[in-house]
Every structure is written in C-alpha cells, then in structure tokens.
Amino acid sequence: MVRMVDVAKEAGVSLKTVSRVLNNEPRVQEAMRQRVREAMDRLGYVPSATARSLRSRRSFQIMLLVHDVRSSFVSTVQFGALQACQDLGYNLRLAMAPTDVLVSEEALTGWMNKAMQNGKPDGIVLVPPLANDKVVETVVEKLGIKTVRIGVTSVEDTEVRATVTIDDRQAAEDITRHLIDLGHKRIAFLRGREDQDATETRYRGYCDALEAAGLAVDNDLVLPGLFDFDSGIKQGLWLLDLPEPPTAVFAANDDMAAGVVTAAYRRGISIPQQLSVVGFDDSEIAVRTLPALTTVVQPLEAMGKAAVETVIEAAGTSKLALQSKLLDYHLRIRESTAEPKGS
Known part of the structure; x- marks a missing residue:
C-alpha cells in the first residue's frame, strides 16, 4: 500500500506539504502542488477519505442551499460550484429549502439538522432569496457554519460570513x-x-x-x-x-x-x-x-466557483477568515436595442 510518506519521498517534499496539498490548503506554491500531484499519480496513491477528514477536521462537503432548483440563475451558479468542488476534491450537496420551513428559526433549524444527518458541511453557499433571508442568516450562524452569499446583499460580512457579487x-x-x-x-x-x-x-x-x-x-x-x-x-x-x-x-x-x-x-x-x-x-x-x-x-458560473473556493480556503483547521469577492461584469449588446423610432 502506498502511503503519504512514499508520496513525500517521491516528490522530494515534506510530509506536511503533502498533507497541505491533499487538503487543498492555501499558501502552497502551484509548482509544488503540481509536483505532489504528479508523484501521487505515478505511485497510484489514493488518500483515505476518513483519515483525510480526521486529520484536517473537514467533512469535504459544501452545501448549496437554494429555494428553487428550476431557476437558470441557480443552475448556472451550481455548475460553477460543482466544477470547483471537483477540482478541489470536495463533494457538492444540493439542498432545497421549502417555503414552510423559512417561517421561523425553529422550523428551519429542524429542517437543517435533518438535511445534515450525513454530516455537517464545511460551509454553505446561499443564493437569492435565501442569501437575503434574516431567518436563514440567524440559523446558519447558530449552527456554526461558514457561509458565502451569492449576489448583492445587505447582510454584513464577518470572519465566518462573506459575499461574492458584482457591482x-x-x-x-x-x-x-x-x-x-x-x-x-x-x-x-x-x-x-x-x-x-x-x-x-x-x-x-x-x-x-x-x-x-x-x-x-x-x-x-x-x-x-x-x-x-x-x-x-x-x-x-x-x-x-x-x-x-x-x-x-x-x-x-x-x-x-x-x-x-x-x-x-x-x-x-x-x-x-x-x-x-x-x-x-x-x-x-x-x-x-x-x-x-x-x-x-453577471458571471454566475465564476461566482459559484469563487464562493466554493472561498469556503474551502477557510475550512477545517485553517485560521483564515472568509474573504468577500467583487467580480467583473460587462454589457453584452445584442439585437434587442436600437435608436428610438423617428430619432
């Protein structure tokens, strides 16, 4: 069986560096990260999911909490979030909160606890209107889960609460x-x-x-x-x-x-x-x-990806605070606009 120490030896790095790469921790040079991954591929190393979670105090799960999965806005954000999770060795859990559990903190807390029966996620990504919901804000904070909101919101940022948006x-x-x-x-x-x-x-x-x-x-x-x-x-x-x-x-x-x-x-x-x-x-x-x-x-796919990356950087044993991100936008001029008739 190939062990982490074998990967470290093959890559010519420390055991701690291998651990950081496996946990997708920040502050690892990209060249070093690539070297470790190439060593893993050559040796056929497959990390133990259980051991990985215990070492890093992470569940390696991100929850995307939505109110309506039929929205094209949500589906595009979801695609970007899924891409980021796959790239970083995480699982994306999609959860849809029904209207009747949003009426009170008690109802939503009970629903959230049921939704997390298979483990508490390392973070939650929220899309509108849940990103603006005061009940959701209070409940996730009491549950001790870091959250990133997609889109403009009046909810204030903290070390455990951030926003990915445009102007x-x-x-x-x-x-x-x-x-x-x-x-x-x-x-x-x-x-x-x-x-x-x-x-x-x-x-x-x-x-x-x-x-x-x-x-x-x-x-x-x-x-x-x-x-x-x-x-x-x-x-x-x-x-x-x-x-x-x-x-x-x-x-x-x-x-x-x-x-x-x-x-x-x-x-x-x-x-x-x-x-x-x-x-x-x-x-x-x-x-x-x-x-x-x-x-x-509005770069919705990039916003979903950035939200997941933000949560993962601050997950587990990381002491980093969540960082909000302001992404670029631009106008796309198509065929639905022209000078007014008679101008």
Missing part, C-alpha cells in the same frame, strides 16, 4: 446609460422580488443614470415584478397599452425582459424598431429570445 448598482446604471446614449428618454423599469436586495440596488442604478442625464424618474413607468417570465409579460402588456408607452424597458433580470419581448409580440410591436428591451444576468434565456437580449453579463 449591481453600477451595472444597472451602465445598461440604462446605454439606452440613454441611443436616444431613449422614456425608459421603463421592471423591479424584481422585494425580498431580494438586488431589486432596490438595480433600481437605484437606473435612477442614477436618469439623474445624470437630466431625466426625471416617471413613477408610472416603474412597475413591480417577480423576477419571472410571467410577470414580465403582464407588466409589459400594461406598459405597451399606455396612451404614451415607453420607447425602452429595463427589466431587472433576463426572465422578465424575455416576458416583455413576448408582450411586444402579442401587441404587434417590433423589437428593436419600436421598442428596445434590456435585461440583467445574461442567463440562457437571453440568447433564446428572438431577438437576443442586450443585457448585463
């Missing part, structure tokens, strides 16, 4: 400015769910762009939404039936933006010739809509 407000300002630069002045905004901090943050970015351009916010053009396709259709129809409809619509996510495109089709309004539409996220529906959506590219 949503600036991104929203940028996509609104794109419409203004095309010549649009009557620009509607569809809000998302009010239990998600991204809704208000993106609205503020929209307002910032209008103010900078000397345009007033028309409250009749700011409508509630649910971050889903159906609410995009409903509010899109309402906007297009106004005596003076907008020439452009900024929906706070791509699902609602796609709904607005469908509403325009039902009213016989061509996009972008008669109406420009933009979204946010660059989710799969953005390229399946006809025409394809101009949107903010």
Whole structure:
C-alpha cells in the first residue's frame, strides 16, 4: 500500500506539504502542488477519505442551499460550484429549502439538522432569496457554519460570513446609460422580488443614470415584478397599452425582459424598431429570445466557483477568515436595442 510518506519521498517534499496539498490548503506554491500531484499519480496513491477528514477536521462537503432548483440563475451558479468542488476534491450537496420551513428559526433549524444527518458541511453557499433571508442568516450562524452569499446583499460580512457579487448598482446604471446614449428618454423599469436586495440596488442604478442625464424618474413607468417570465409579460402588456408607452424597458433580470419581448409580440410591436428591451444576468434565456437580449453579463458560473473556493480556503483547521469577492461584469449588446423610432 502506498502511503503519504512514499508520496513525500517521491516528490522530494515534506510530509506536511503533502498533507497541505491533499487538503487543498492555501499558501502552497502551484509548482509544488503540481509536483505532489504528479508523484501521487505515478505511485497510484489514493488518500483515505476518513483519515483525510480526521486529520484536517473537514467533512469535504459544501452545501448549496437554494429555494428553487428550476431557476437558470441557480443552475448556472451550481455548475460553477460543482466544477470547483471537483477540482478541489470536495463533494457538492444540493439542498432545497421549502417555503414552510423559512417561517421561523425553529422550523428551519429542524429542517437543517435533518438535511445534515450525513454530516455537517464545511460551509454553505446561499443564493437569492435565501442569501437575503434574516431567518436563514440567524440559523446558519447558530449552527456554526461558514457561509458565502451569492449576489448583492445587505447582510454584513464577518470572519465566518462573506459575499461574492458584482457591482449591481453600477451595472444597472451602465445598461440604462446605454439606452440613454441611443436616444431613449422614456425608459421603463421592471423591479424584481422585494425580498431580494438586488431589486432596490438595480433600481437605484437606473435612477442614477436618469439623474445624470437630466431625466426625471416617471413613477408610472416603474412597475413591480417577480423576477419571472410571467410577470414580465403582464407588466409589459400594461406598459405597451399606455396612451404614451415607453420607447425602452429595463427589466431587472433576463426572465422578465424575455416576458416583455413576448408582450411586444402579442401587441404587434417590433423589437428593436419600436421598442428596445434590456435585461440583467445574461442567463440562457437571453440568447433564446428572438431577438437576443442586450443585457448585463453577471458571471454566475465564476461566482459559484469563487464562493466554493472561498469556503474551502477557510475550512477545517485553517485560521483564515472568509474573504468577500467583487467580480467583473460587462454589457453584452445584442439585437434587442436600437435608436428610438423617428430619432
């Protein structure tokens, strides 16, 4: 049987270095990490999962806690998280918290304890709306589990609580400015769910762009939404039936933006010739809509990966505090935007 000491000898490193590589600990030079892995491959070394957990005080499990697995937002984050777990020798556990356990700390604690019967994870990755939920925040903190939240959130960072996000407000300002630069002045905004901090943050970015351009916010053009396709259709129809409809619509996510495109089709309004539409996220529906959506590219896959990497760096015997990360975004200009008709 090949032992860790054999790997250390083959790689020409200390036993502690081999242990650090096996546990994916930070502060190991990449060249050294590669040398140890190559030695493991040559010798056919397979680490004992039980011994590995005991040595490092890790479960080698990360939980992705979601509220709806049907969301394209969630599935893209999940893909990135899974990639990171596989690369770092971890298992990803997907758990979906039903609505009825989110009503109280007692209900959620009982559900969480049941979900962790096979072992307590080294950390939890939370996506909206759970990333913004006060009950979830309190329960996971009492359970002593490190958490990383995906997306903008008002929850404060601590040594055991961090965030991976982009600058949503600036991104929203940028996509609104794109419409203004095309010549649009009557620009509607569809809000998302009010239990998600991204809704208000993106609205503020929209307002910032209008103010900078000397345009007033028309409250009749700011409508509630649910971050889903159906609410995009409903509010899109309402906007297009106004005596003076907008020439452009900024929906706070791509699902609602796609709904607005469908509403325009039902009213016989061509996009972008008669109406420009933009979204946010660059989710799969953005390229399946006809025409394809101009949107903010939020790197959801990279965010899922970064969240897992952040948790793992601070897991087990590591004394590192969780570190929040601000990732880059950019606009993707497609066929759903153009100068307003008659400009």
